[in-house]
Amino acid sequence: MSVFRAIFGKELRDALRDRRSLLAALIYPLVGPLMVVGMYAWMGKSQAPDRPVRVVFVGADHAPNFVDYLTDRGIESTEAPGDPEAALAAGDLDAIVEIPESFDEDLRQLRPVGVRVVTHGSRPGTLRAARRVERVVEGYGTRIGMSRLLLRGIDPRITRAVVAESVDLATDRGRAALVLGFLPMFIVLAGFVGGMYVATDASAGERERGSLEPLLLHPISRWIVAAAKWAATSVFSVLSVVLTAVAMWAAFRFVPLEGLGVHLDVGARLLGALVVMALPVAPMVAALQLLVGIFARSFKEAQTYLSLLMFLPMLVGVFTIVEPVQPRPWMAAVPVFGSMVSLGSVLRGEAPDAMFVATTVAVSALVTVAAIHGVAWLLGKERIVFGR
Amino acid sequence: MTIEFDDVRKSFGTVRAVRGVSFRAADGKVTGLLGPNGAGKTTSLRIMTGLLRADGGTVRIDGIDVMARPAEARARMGVLPDARGLYPRLTARENIAYYGRLRGMTGTGLARAVDAWIERLGLEEVADRRVAGFSQGERAKVALARALVHDPSNVVLDEPTNGLDVMSTRAVRDLIRGLRAEGRCVLFSSHIMQEVSALCDEIVVIAGGRVVAEGDAAAIMDAAGCSDLEEAFVALAEGDVAQ
Numbered sequence: 001m002s003v004f005r006a007i008f009g010k011e012l013r014d015a016l017r018d019r020r021s022l023l024a025a026l027i028y029p030l031v032g033p034l035m036v037v038g039m040y041a042w043m044g045k046s047q048a049p050d051r052p053v054r055v056v057f058v059g060a061d062h063a064p065n066f067v068d069y070l071t072d073r074g075i076e077s078t079e080a081p082g083d084p085e086a087a088l089a090a091g092d093l094d095a096i097v098e099i100p101e102s103f104d105e106d107l108r109q110l111r112p113v114g115v116r117v118v119t120h121g122s123r124p125g126t127l128r129a130a131r132r133v134e135r136v137v138e139g140y141g142t143r144i145g146m147s148r149l150l151l152r153g154i155d156p157r158i159t160r161a162v163v164a165e166s167v168d169l170a171t172d173r174g175r176a177a178l179v180l181g182f183l184p185m186f187i188v189l190a191g192f193v194g195g196m197y198v199a200t201d202a203s204a205g206e207r208e209r210g211s212l213e214p215l216l217l218h219p220i221s222r223w224i225v226a227a228a229k230w231a232a233t234s235v236f237s238v239l240s241v242v243l244t245a246v247a248m249w250a251a252f253r254f255v256p257l258e259g260l261g262v263h264l265d266v267g268a269r270l271l272g273a274l275v276v277m278a279l280p281v282a283p284m285v286a287a288l289q290l291l292v293g294i295f296a297r298s299f300k301e302a303q304t305y306l307s308l309l310m311f312l313p314m315l316v317g318v319f320t321i322v323e324p325v326q327p328r329p330w331m332a333a334v335p336v337f338g339s340m341v342s343l344g345s346v347l348r349g350e351a352p353d354a355m356f357v358a359t360t361v362a363v364s365a366l367v368t369v370a371a372i373h374g375v376a377w378l379l380g381k382e383r384i385v386f387g388r
Numbered sequence: 389m390t391i392e393f394d395d396v397r398k399s400f401g402t403v404r405a406v407r408g409v410s411f412r413a414a415d416g417k418v419t420g421l422l423g424p425n426g427a428g429k430t431t432s433l434r435i436m437t438g439l440l441r442a443d444g445g446t447v448r449i450d451g452i453d454v455m456a457r458p459a460e461a462r463a464r465m466g467v468l469p470d471a472r473g474l475y476p477r478l479t480a481r482e483n484i485a486y487y488g489r490l491r492g493m494t495g496t497g498l499a500r501a502v503d504a505w506i507e508r509l510g511l512e513e514v515a516d517r518r519v520a521g522f523s524q525g526e527r528a529k530v531a532l533a534r535a536l537v538h539d540p541s542n543v544v545l546d547e548p549t550n551g552l553d554v555m556s557t558r559a560v561r562d563l564i565r566g567l568r569a570e571g572r573c574v575l576f577s578s579h580i581m582q583e584v585s586a587l588c589d590e591i592v593v594i595a596g597g598r599v600v601a602e603g604d605a606a607a608i609m610d611a612a613g614c615s616d617l618e619e620a621f622v623a624l625a626e627g628d629v630a631q
Contacts, residue, residue, distance in 0.1 A: 006489030010478070017477040210473030214535070217437040217467050218490045219459040385439050386471075 003220045004228045011202050011232035021197040025236045028193045029243035032186055033251035053129045054078040054092070059099035066099065066115075066140060073136045088120040094129035095119045097137075107144070184343035185317025187244050187274065188336060191282040192310045194240020195233040195289055196303075202229040203293030203375075204302035213385055226290070226375035230368075233286035241282045245274040264349050273352060277342040280364035284335060287371035294378050297387060316340060332359035335367050390414050391436065391542055391575055396445035398431055405431045407597040408445070413575040413590070415541065418568050420588035421577035424625050428597040429577040430470045433546050437467055449542055463491075466540030468548055472531040476520035480511055480530045483519055487534035505533040508566075510559065525556030532563065543567055545576040549583060561587060581618045595625040 015021040053075045060067045060077070071077060078093060087093040098116040100106070106113045115137055119130040146156035206212040216222065249271045252264065264270065292309055296302035313336050320340060327345055332338040338360035345352055378384050391413040398406040406428040413419035421429050434440035436447050438458035447454045449461040474483050481502055488498045506515045509529040514522065519530060528548070536543065545564070549557045564587055567574050578584050584591055585605050593601040593608060601611040601624050612620035612627075 002492055002494065003490055006486065010475070010482075010486050010489075013482070014475055014477050206473075209475070210471035211475060212473075213439065213469050213471040214467070214473070214487075214531075215490070217439055217462060217465075217469060218487070219462040220490055221459075382440055386434070 003218075004224050004231075007225060007228035008231050011198065011229055012235060014201065015198045015232065015236060018197060018201065021201070021236060024197050025194040025240045026243070028190055029240055029247045032190070032244050033247040037251050037255055052076045053094045053132055055095045055097050055133065056084045056087075056093060057097050057099065058084075059101065059103075062099050062101055063103040066103070069140050070097070070133075070136055073139075075133055075136055085118075088118070089122075091120075091126075094126055095133050097133065110148075113141075180347045181321035181344065182317075183248065183347055184320070184340040185313060187241065187248065187278045187343055188281050188313050188317070188340055189310065190240040190244035191237040191278070191285040192289070192306075192313065194282070195237030195286045196306055196310075198233045198236045199286060199289035199293050200296075200299055200302045200306065202233060203290050204296035204299055207294075207296070207384070207387070208298045212379075216379060216385055221376075222379040223373070223376040225379060226372050230283070230287050230290055230372050230375070233290060234283040237282035237286045238279065241278050242275055245278055246271065249274060264347065270346065273346040274343065277339060277346055277352065277357065280361045281336055281339045284364045284368045284371070287368045287375070291371045291374045291378070294375055294384060312336065313340070320344065327353065327356055329356065329359075332356045333363050335363055338363065390448075390450060390573055391419075391544070392446075392448040393432065393436075394446045394448070396432065396435055396447060397443045398428075398435060398440065399443055405597050406435070406442075409594065409597070409599055410445075411592045411599055411602055413573050415573040416568060416571045417589040418564060418574045418576070418587050419590040419592060420584040421575065421592050421594060422579070422581070422584045422621065423577075423594035424579055427579075427594045427625075429579075429594055430546055431597075432594070433467075433469070433544060433577060436544060437465070437469065438462060464540060465542045465544055466536045466538065467543075468531055468535045468545045470546045472528070474519045474522075474527060474530055477518060479516050479518055480522070480526070480533075481506065481515045483530055484534045484537050488537040491538040493538060501537050501539065502533075505537055509533050509563065525552050525559075528552055528556060528560065532560070536567075541572055543572050543574045543576075545574070547577055547579070549578070549580070557583075581621055585617050593621065593624050595627075600624045600627065 055070075055075055055077065056079075057067055057077050067077065075097075084093060084096050088096060096116075096118040098118065100114055103113055117130060117133050117137065119126050121127060121130075145159075149156045149159070206215065215225070249266065252266045252270075288309065289306055292305045293302045296305055316337050317340060327341050331341045332355075338356070342352055342357055342360060393409050393411050396406055396409045397404075409428065409432055411419070421432065423429050431440065435442045436449075436454060438454045438461060441455065447461075449464050452461045452464065454461040475486070478486065484502045484505060485498060488501060493501060506512055509532060511526070511529055511533065514526055519527065522530070528551075532545075532548065535545075548560050548564075552560065561583070564574055564576065568589075576587075589604065591602065591605065591608055592599055601608050601620075603611070605617050608624075609615060609617055609620045612623040614620040614623055
């Protein structure tokens, strides 16, 4: 036990003095929420319906009432410097509305008024803006049409035989899935980033420095060496995961989730659930990183291997964002993936399934113990101890 | 307090690195393992620590078979191996104390032992500095101090003066003489003739993975039929190659 404490204490102290270890464990959780808030802001901007449409009115003098009507409905007149069509192509402008000189005359003569809406279809979001302008223009026309019917003693409703009421669920759901699908991977990755430098230093670092042989010629069990190094690495990955979950949760409280179609009760229970679901990943990743790291002769080599190891959850994570998964029992048995699925459920506001979570924890524990055994076994291999 | 090699053999693939090494290092004496590079010195010492498994033969530390009871055997040794990497972010004192803790030492006993070795190796001024900026000589001294912090009765040093300047080399030689005066069994390897002849009571000449001569300097010269130790060494080493 005293040997365990000696190695654990030394690895912790060593890691705490290493700026890279600290940065990895502490910066990632802080960068995460910033990214999330930024993403929310960006998505809010491009997807929220109430952004004003910027247009240039040509011939506004011919129909001041019409222009006021549009302006009241979020279609703003912008002074385009120079050529409006160039501004349109550059994306500084959403549309050009051309009002004919004959606007008033046509109305009076009951002729259809031709209002041209010029857009540049290649700009993202322009099509949506153009449709809005068209809708509002037609709305104006409908109003006038209705008042004409009323003047003639006809109920305008007779012109609308069937009314389609469309409620677009897909966009709301899709948006929520995109936002929430990203988070489980992000939290899980914290476990990989947090312990990476500590694991590298405690495994490949010992080999590169030539400190592994003098360490192992002590009368100590290799299993205890492996376990103590794992414990020290785990401190960092657990810290990183918990911090990330807490920071993410705090970010939720500042972001208008409802506006994005995300309905989540951001309370203490959510935080607790996030931490509990994410936690089994951290110690397991720490053990796996040591196992991979001990194969490497140098720090650089280890970093390459460990970066590749980190691609696994990223691949799975991207897959689940594109194709949100419903929890199935077998998923619980897949390390890391099971935790991501649980986190996904929690973030959708669903109650986690106890059996599923228990299976995930059990599998993670099993993999952890196996990996520590693997490290201990490798520490007995001549090519690991002496191969530099 | 003794180190005994009995017909130790080790091959790496088709390379027979150690082919039947036998010798005995006794307490109160300095035994030198002398041989050219690649003679099998480091391999022999690695087998002695139990980190490398011999293909045959036994190594006994105070009568304890290293391969059968490695932990007990290791507890009786202080070893400065070929690899002597320190932890750069720890201070000299912390590096030494860490190895004491790995030996189960704690509290004031540990602190006193660490202080004693720091003083003995003249590391007082740099003791609380991080090892990262240390010179070769300072590093070697820290590595020696941590190998000896638990006060072992058997001391094994693999080329302890390798890469050191004159001053540091002299300090290491003084240390070896001191360890002998305290009655410890000191076994060290070297490829430097003068060092071995100046320090050793017993010389074991290894070449091509075999012991080609052993005894004091006179006996070695006798065996080779030379009047000069260096010539004797060359003759013995080349003789082995010629065989």
